[in-house]
Amino acid sequence: MKKQKKEANVTKKNLVKLKRRQPNRSRIGDFIIYFFLILVALMMVFPLVFAINNALKPLDELFMFPPKVFAQNPTLDNFSDLFVTMGKSWVTFPRYVFNTVFITVVGTAGHLILASMAAFVLAKYDFPGGKTFFKLVTVALMFSGYITAIPNYLIINELGWIDTYWAIIIPAFASPMGLFLMKQFMEGLPMSLIEAAKIDGANEWKVFISIVMPNVKPAWLTMIIFSVQGLWNNQAATFIYSEEKKTLVYALQQIQSGGIARTGQAAAVTVVVMAVPILIFILSESQILETMASSGLKD
The missing domain is CATH 1.10.3720.10 (MetI-like)
Known part of the structure; x- marks a missing residue:
C-alpha cells in the first residue's frame, strides 16, 4: 500500500510539472502569430465591409474621390x-x-x-x-x-x-x-x-x-x-x-x-x-x- 501511495504521489507531482510547463515559444512569437492572424482576418473582412457601406451610401458619397470606406450619411434609398x-x-x-x-x-x-x-x-x-x-x-x-x-x-x-x-x-x-x-x-x-x-x-x-x-x-x-x-x-x-x-x-x-x-x-x-x-x-x-x-x- 505504501509503495502504491508513493507511486501515486510521484504521478501527481509529474502531472503538476507538466501543467506548469510553458509552451516552447516566446511571447514575441505569440504576438507575431496573433498579429498575422488579425491582419489576415482584416484583409478578408474588408471587401464585405466595403460592399455593405457602399450599399448604404447616397449617390454623392459613391462618387466621392478619394472614396471613403464607411458611409458618412447611411441610407436605405439604394435598396428601396x-x-x-x-x-x-x-x-x-x-x-x-x-x-x-x-x-x-x-x-x-x-x-x-x-x-x-x-x-x-x-x-x-x-x-x-x-x-x-x-x-x-x-x-x-x-x-x-x-x-x-x-x-x-x-x-x-x-x-x-x-x-x-x-x-x-x-x-x-x-x-x-x-x-x-x-x-x-x-x-x-x-x-x-x-x-x-x-x-x-x-x-x-x-x-x-x-x-x-x-x-x-x-x-x-x-x-x-x-x-x-x-x-x-x-x-x-x-x-x-x-x-x-x-x-x-x-x-x-x-x-x-x-x-x-x-x-x-x-x-x-x-x-x-x-x-x-x-x-x-x-x-x-x-x-x-x-x-x-x-x-x-x-x-
Missing part, C-alpha cells in the same frame, strides 16, 4: 430604389426569387443525395470498375465549366431541356466536387461500425441514413455551402431564354449594368447577391466545427 425598379419589370420580383430558390434547393438536394449514395458505395465496397470510375471523377475536377459548356449545351439540347429549370438542375446533380469530397471523408469511417450495425439487423439504407450520414456531417454541410453558392449565383442565361424563368441574379445584374444613374442600385445588388451564401455559411459554420471536433472515428 432597387425594389422600385424591380417592381416596374413585367416579370414580378417574387417570380425571379422563386426561380432562383427552386433551382438552388432542388439542385442542392439532388446533388447531396446522389453524391452521398455514390460516395458510400465507392468508399466502402469493392466492385469491378469502382476505382476506375473514381479516377474519372478525379479527372473531371480538372475541367472548368468553360471547357464543358459546349458539350453540356449539346447534350441538354438533345434531351429537350433548353429553356427549362432542368437545364441547370440536372448538371448540378453530377458535380464531381461533391462526390469527391464525400468519398474521401467516408473512407475515414471505420468499417467495424458499419458491420456492427448490420449485425444488429440494420439494412444498407438504415446504415446509410443512421450511421454514415450523421458521421460525415462536416462533408455534406461543406458540400451544401459550395452547391448553394454556385446555383444561387448562376445566371442561367445560356440555357434559359424565357424572361419568366430567369434567375434573380440575372435580373439584378441587368439593373447593375444600367449605367451611372443606377450606381447606387448596383451597390445594393452586390449585397443582395452575396447575402444568401454568406448567411448559409454563418449558420452552418459552428455545426461544421463542432462535428469535425467530435467525429474523429478510427478503427
Whole structure:
C-alpha cells in the first residue's frame, strides 16, 4: 500500500510539472502569430465591409474621390430604389426569387443525395470498375465549366431541356466536387461500425441514413455551402431564354449594368447577391466545427 501511495504521489507531482510547463515559444512569437492572424482576418473582412457601406451610401458619397470606406450619411434609398425598379419589370420580383430558390434547393438536394449514395458505395465496397470510375471523377475536377459548356449545351439540347429549370438542375446533380469530397471523408469511417450495425439487423439504407450520414456531417454541410453558392449565383442565361424563368441574379445584374444613374442600385445588388451564401455559411459554420471536433472515428 505504501509503495502504491508513493507511486501515486510521484504521478501527481509529474502531472503538476507538466501543467506548469510553458509552451516552447516566446511571447514575441505569440504576438507575431496573433498579429498575422488579425491582419489576415482584416484583409478578408474588408471587401464585405466595403460592399455593405457602399450599399448604404447616397449617390454623392459613391462618387466621392478619394472614396471613403464607411458611409458618412447611411441610407436605405439604394435598396428601396432597387425594389422600385424591380417592381416596374413585367416579370414580378417574387417570380425571379422563386426561380432562383427552386433551382438552388432542388439542385442542392439532388446533388447531396446522389453524391452521398455514390460516395458510400465507392468508399466502402469493392466492385469491378469502382476505382476506375473514381479516377474519372478525379479527372473531371480538372475541367472548368468553360471547357464543358459546349458539350453540356449539346447534350441538354438533345434531351429537350433548353429553356427549362432542368437545364441547370440536372448538371448540378453530377458535380464531381461533391462526390469527391464525400468519398474521401467516408473512407475515414471505420468499417467495424458499419458491420456492427448490420449485425444488429440494420439494412444498407438504415446504415446509410443512421450511421454514415450523421458521421460525415462536416462533408455534406461543406458540400451544401459550395452547391448553394454556385446555383444561387448562376445566371442561367445560356440555357434559359424565357424572361419568366430567369434567375434573380440575372435580373439584378441587368439593373447593375444600367449605367451611372443606377450606381447606387448596383451597390445594393452586390449585397443582395452575396447575402444568401454568406448567411448559409454563418449558420452552418459552428455545426461544421463542432462535428469535425467530435467525429474523429478510427478503427
